[in-house]
Amino acid sequence: MARKKRVIGVLGLGLFGSAIVKRLAKRGIEVIGCDRLEKHVSELEDCLTIGSVGDFTDIDFLKEVGLANCDIVVIGTGGDLGSSVLGVINCQELGIKRIICKAKNQRYRQALLALGVSRVVLSEVESGYHVADVISRQSIEDLINLDDETAVVEFRAPEVWIGQGLNELSLRKKYDLNIIGIRKHSKDPLYTQFGADYEFEKDDIVVAVANNEKFDKIDYLERL
Numbered sequence: 689m690a691r692k693k694r695v696i697g698v699l700g701l702g703l704f705g706s707a708i709v710k711r712l713a714k715r716g717i718e719v720i721g722c723d724r725l726e727k728h729v730s731e732l733e734d735c736l737t738i739g740s741v742g743d744f745t746d747i748d749f750l751k752e753v754g755l756a757n758c759d760i761v762v763i764g765t766g767g768d769l770g771s772s773v774l775g776v777i778n779c780q781e782l783g784i785k786r787i788i789c790k791a792k793n794q795r796y797r798q799a800l801l802a803l804g805v806s807r808v809v810l811s812e813v814e815s816g817y818h819v820a821d822v823i824s825r826q827s828i829e830d831l832i833n834l835d836d837e838t839a840v841v842e843f844r845a846p847e848v849w850i851g852q853g854l855n856e857l858s859l860r861k862k863y864d865l866n867i868i869g870i871r872k873h874s875k876d877p878l879y880t881q882f883g884a885d886y887e888f889e890k891d892d893i894v895v896a897v898a899n900n901e902k903f904d905k906i907d908y909l910e911r912l
Contacts, residue, residue, distance in 0.1 A: 693718060695737070697758035697784075699744040699775055701728040704790050704809075705764030707816025709735050715820075720753055745774035747781060756782040762819060766790035766810075769799060776803050788819060838897060840868075845892040855884040859896075869895040 694717055698705045701723040712719050713735035721736045722744050723729050729739040742749040744763070755761065761784050763775045772789055779787050780803075787805045791797040797808040809819060849857060859865040869878035870886070871893040878895060888894075 694760075695720060695758045697755050697761040697779075698722070698764060699761065700764035700790075701725075701732055702764060704766070704816045705762065706732055708762055708764070708820045711816070711820030720755060720758060722750075722753060722755075744778065745771055747778040750778055750782060755779070756784070758784055760784070760786040760788065763787065763789045764816075766792045766796065769796050772796070772800060773803065776800065776805055780804070838899065840895065841898050842893060842895050845888045845890075845894050849888040849892075850890055851887055853885045853887050854882070864899040866897040867894060868897060871895070 696712055696717055697720045698709050698712075699722050701709065701721050705721070705723070706728070709719050709721055709732050718737040719735065720738045720740075721729065721732055722740045722742055724741065724743055726741045729736070729741050733739055738753060740749075740753045742753070744750060750756075761779045763772050763779075765771055765775075766789070769791075772791070776787055776789065788807045788809070789800045789805050791800055791808050791810055793810070797810065800808050807819075854867060859867060867882075869880045870882060871878055872889075872891070873893070
């Protein structure tokens, strides 16, 4: 059975939001984009599945554009904390589980994290590309591109890995995936002293070096 196609919402289509939209569009992901300025929406019309002009602090507007269908929403207007807060509350009321926000400083970041958002970033275009790379891959918690060919990725161990050892899974041979560390919880130090017989446990967070080309061709973590 085919997997449900992912939909990602981007609220605010300035430098940060537009960078995310363009990157996601290149990966073939459906994007709902909203901005108060018609110019910002029209500039991205070739990249957006749905592009709407309006105020994302108005929950009725968000319902109308179908934002509740999104798996993830990015709020890209970091300069106005009040708008970001209302946007977060609206997304939460619509049942969106993963919300990512941009903030202009650490104080704004703290306020948004206190609301329970998944992640807050502090800068523009490069961070926009980075966020797009992470959210376009369903299983990935974080990703750092080392160069055009290689990335360090952080992800929760797939369910089918649980109880199996590294030597049984043959990850390097099958997927060109080299495990460099494991965390038991997201804030724990990285554990690197593991052997080939290490057996994965539920909720293990894995850090690995991966081949970007394979990552872009198949989301192999979803197929394991």
